Structures are given as structure tokens and as C-alpha cells.
Amino acid sequence: MREIFSEELADLHVRFSEMGMLVNEAVYNSVKAFVNHDRELALEVIQNDEAINGREVDIEKRSFEMIALQQPVTSDLRMIVTIMKASSDLERMGDHAVSIAKSTIRVKGNTRVPEIEEDIAAMADVVKQMVEDVLDAYVKKDAQRARDIAQQDQQVNAAFKTIYDKCINEMQRDPETVVGSTDYMLVGTYLERVGDYVTNICEWIVYLKTNKLTELNVNNQETM
Template sequence: MDNMIIKQHISRQFNNEMEQIRNKVLAMGGLVEEQVELATKAFMSSDAESAEKVIEQDQLINALEKDIDHECTEIMAKRQPAAFDLRMLIATLKIITDLERIGDEATRIAKMAMRLEGGEFYQDKYFEIEHLLDMVKEMLNGALDSYARTDTEELVAITAQDSKVDREYGSITRQLITQMMEDPRNITRALDVLWTARALERIGDHACNVCEHVIYMVKGKDVRHLSHEELTRTVNETSKIGR
């Protein structure tokens, strides 16, 4: 962890507890990233085995959320942390909620993939999803990396991607509606793609939420519901927040 931000406490045990929480959050984030990719690939390739793995991992992610939640609450009760330590614990509680919801969205995609197994497989015809998946993966990875480094430098660029994800989702929706209107035989396939695209768009929203929680953790400022311009100004402020 960044020694410029996270001070060394008199209690070595306190340091260890905070580091343990951080490592568990990153482990949970890694599992969620894997879920998103596996679920979407399972949908595009009709791979039931990968879909089953995603569904199985969801239980592990839920257990991690409960475990981290309990540890954060215990530290707040026993240690009565202040300044950055308190912000880190509060932000962590919010981050794991968003990560768990990302896992839920991935699980929905995986369940759809399993439902479609054995049906008509549209080889190479889920191209709309691939670009959206790449964008969302980049956002989620960047948000988790910023949490790991307690650094807000890249967060403005990451949150800016959300508007691109929204535009891509809107474009996919319009294309699919056109396809359904032109030929009713496209309806089933189009609806499957639409629901998967919607899940990916929601994952992008949750990745943005993680970014906002990291900004609160590092800067001590609540940037929820700010415009992109206001968020940029907040992140670029040079004033130091009390640790």
C-alpha cells in the first residue's frame, strides 16, 4: 500500500488487519473480472461449462462480501479509526457491494448462456457484444488498479468511458430493433443480445461507482452525482486531505 497515504500505525496488528481487508477486496475483484469475461464468452460461444463455473463462483463472491463486511465492521468497532483509515473502510464496504452486483450481472449472462445451450448457435454473430465487453473490462480493471494503488490519477479517464459505453449500448439497441422489424426471425437472437448488452452496460455503471468510492477514499470528497467536469476538478485539486 502507498506509504504516502496509509500511515504506519502504532499497532502492527491494525496494519495487518487493514492490509488483509485490502487483499481480500482485490481477490474478490479478480474473481469478478474473471466472471464477467467467462460469462460473456460463454454466451457468445454457447459454452455451458464456462457458464456453470461463473454460477459456482458467485457463491464464493457472496461469501467474500460477507466476510469483508464483517471484518470492516469489527475494525470500526474495536479500533475506532479516523481520517484515511475510516474512509478506506467506508469506501471498501461500498466497493464490495458494487463488486457483488457485478457478479450478479455476470451470473445472469451465464444463466442465459446455459438456457441457450442446444439451441441455434449464431457462430460469429455476437460481434456487437465483443467491443462492449472490452470497454467494460478496461473500466473495471482500471478501477480495481486505482484502489490497489490508492491513486486517483486514472479515474477521470475511466469514468469518461461510461458515456462511450452508454453510446455503444444505445447503438446496439437501435441495430437490434431494426433487425427485429426487418425480419421477425431475428427477434429471439436480438433479445438475447439485448439483455446481455444491458448487463454489460450495468457492469460499466458499477465500475464507475467503484471509481467514485476510490476518490472518496483518497480525496475525502463525495463525488457521486457530479458532472464529469466537476469530478475532473475535484480529482485534480492539489490540496491535501488530512490523513
């Protein structure tokens, strides 16, 4: 029985990692579509979200079955709970990627501001790296690295504030940019939220190692 459980747990880890790669790709492609005004790529992100949602449902179902049928010991149960909670955060990150993709479709044809779009692309690069790093930290169960990754969220928050301020100034300067700048602020908000969810996953990695729920970023507005 123990061998079967270990195999199922390993499979669960693989499924979570695969889901994480799908989400990371969705975040990257959504911003790429937005900056490049690529409607087709945006539609692809929206369509692919169904696969991400399906992965989350599958992980949750398998997790509950393992708890009910295998009656795992405390350390294994902590592992399963971590996967369930972290996969929920991944699913929400995918939802924000979809929101960015929808902004791409909505903003097409409006007056654009290249400087702000460059800031959004730079912010997205930081967020994408955070997603990649947290998935690696999860695989390696590296609590210290998770703590370090969570600190990068402050950089994401600062980038969002810069984008927000520039959007306000641009709208005041040129009313023609109001619609586009509003979407810039929304996209910045979505990326900022992805950063928060990465921090949530960092907290679950720390929980996995310490059995303690630790708030790593007091600026996070999302509760786990």
C-alpha cells in the same frame, strides 16, 4: 494496537483485490460463454458466484469488526467505508455476470446474429479493461486515473445504444431473431450496468483521496 490494525487493514485490501479479480474473471467468462455458445462455461460462472458472494460477506464482517474493536481514526475509517462500498459494487457486478451466463443457457439453439455478437464481445472488452483498470487505480489510490476510467463509461453507453438499435432493426427484419435479439439487449444492459458499477468504484476512490462524494458520470442511473 496500531500495528495490528495496520495488518488487518492490509489484509482487507488484499481480500478486496482478490474479490475484484474473481469478478473480472466472471465478467470475462460470462461474455465468452455467451458469444461462443458455451453452456459449460456459463454454468461454471453461475457456480463460482457463490465464492464472490462469500468474499463480500467476509469483507463486510471484517470491516464492521475493525470499526467496532479498533475505533479507527477518520482517514482509516474512510478507507474501511470505501472497501465496504466498493465490495458491494463488485458483488453486484458478479450478479450481472451470472445474468449473462443464464442468457447463454436460455438462448442456446435460437437464431443468432454474428454481427451483434461481435459488438457485444467488443463492448465486453471495454468493460473488462475498465474493471482491471479500476482495481489497479484502487490499489494505487489514484484519484485522477479513477476519474479518467469513469469517463470511459460513456463509450460503454454508446456501445449499448448501438447494440440496442441493431437488435430492434434485426427483429423487424427477421422475426426468427426476436428471442435471440431480446437476449442480446439484456446482455448489453448487464454490461452497461457493470460499467456503471465501475464508475461507482471510481467515485469511492476519489472519496478516499478527497473525503468528498463526487458524481463522476451524470448518466449513471445507480445511486451509491
